[in-house]
Amino acid sequence: MNKDALTQSLQGKRIGLVACKAIEADITSALKQAQAPFTIVPVDAVDPGASELDRFDALILGVDDNATESGWLRPEILRNRTRPLLLAGPPEAVYCREALQSHADDVILSPFSARELLFRLHRITGGKCASSEAVVRSGKPVVLAADDDRNITIYLGCVLKNLDVEMHFVSDGRAALDAARRLLPDLLLLDIGMPIMNGLEVLRRLRNDPATRDLATVLLTASSDPSHVSDGANLGVLDYILKPFGHIDLARKLKALIRINSPLPQAHATT
Secondary structure, three states: OOHHHHHHHHOOOOEEEEOOHHHHHHHHHHHHHOOOOEEEEOHHHOOOOOOHHHHOOEEEEEOOOOOOOOHHHOHHHHHHHOOOEEEEEOOOOHHHHHHHHHOOOEEEEOOOOHHHHHHHHHHHOOOOOOOOOOOOOOOOOEEEEEOOOHHHHHHHHHHHOOOOOEEEEEOOHHHHHHHHHHHOOOEEEEEOOOOOOOHHHHHHHHHOOOOOOOOOEEEEEOOOOHHHHHHHHHOOOOEEEEOOOOHHHHHHHHHHHHOOOOOOOOOOOOO
16 A cells, blocks of 8 residues: 555544653654644543543554553553554553453554554554545455454354454444445344444444445344344344354354355345
8 A cells, every 4th residue: 555545544534642642753743744633632631431532533542561450541441432542652561462452453563654653543443545445355255243342253253264254353333333334244243232332223324324234244142132133123134143152053153144155145124
C-alpha cells in the first residue's frame, strides 16, 4: 500500500492519545502528516465510566513497565468503552505484550516510523481507504466471528483452522458491524451479548443495509431466551449455537454451514 492510500484512509478519523507523553511528538507528527484529527486526552480529566472516549475512532494508549492495572488505564476498560485500541511503548514493556494478548487490537514499539504508525492505525480502524480499495480475498470461504469472550474466539479459531477458511475475529458490536460491511463474509458468527452494541442490534443494522442484508448469520448465545429466538428468526438467522459447545458438534455444524467448495445458503431478511 502506498503512502497516499494510508493517509487517505485516516483522513476524517478521530484519534485519541492517552498517556502518550513520552512519545507524543513522534505520534502527533505522523498524524499531522496524515491529516488525521487527533486529541490529546489528559489522564486526570477522564472518567472511566463516562462516554466521552466513545467519540474517537481509535485510541493510542502509551504504556510502559510502570503502567498499573488499577484505574481507567486498564486496557479492558478502554476496550469496552471505545473503538480500536493501539498500545504504544518501548520494546522492554512486557505490559504491552501481555495486554495485546487479551485486550488491545495492536501494539507499536518505539522507536517507530511515521509510516508504521499510519499502517497500524489504518489496519485497526477497518482498512477503508478514500480510494475505495477492494478487499483482497484468499479465494477461501470467509468467516467472521464476533465474540467478546477470548476463550470462545480461541476455541472457534481451533475449529475453523481445520475447515480451510479465511478467519476474522472481532470483540465488540461496533467492530462486528464495520468488519461485516468491509469483508462481506460468507458466514457471520455473531455473539448476542457483546459490549458497545449487542449482536441483535448489529444484525438489525446489517439487514437494513442492501449491501449486507443477505449475509448468512448464526447467533452465538449462552441463553435460550425465547425473545432471542424470536428476534433472530425475524432477522433471518440460519441457526443458533448454544454455549458451551463441544468441539466435534461445533465442527460438524460449521462445516455444514460453510459448505466448502459450494455457495453458502443465503439468509433472507423478513419483511
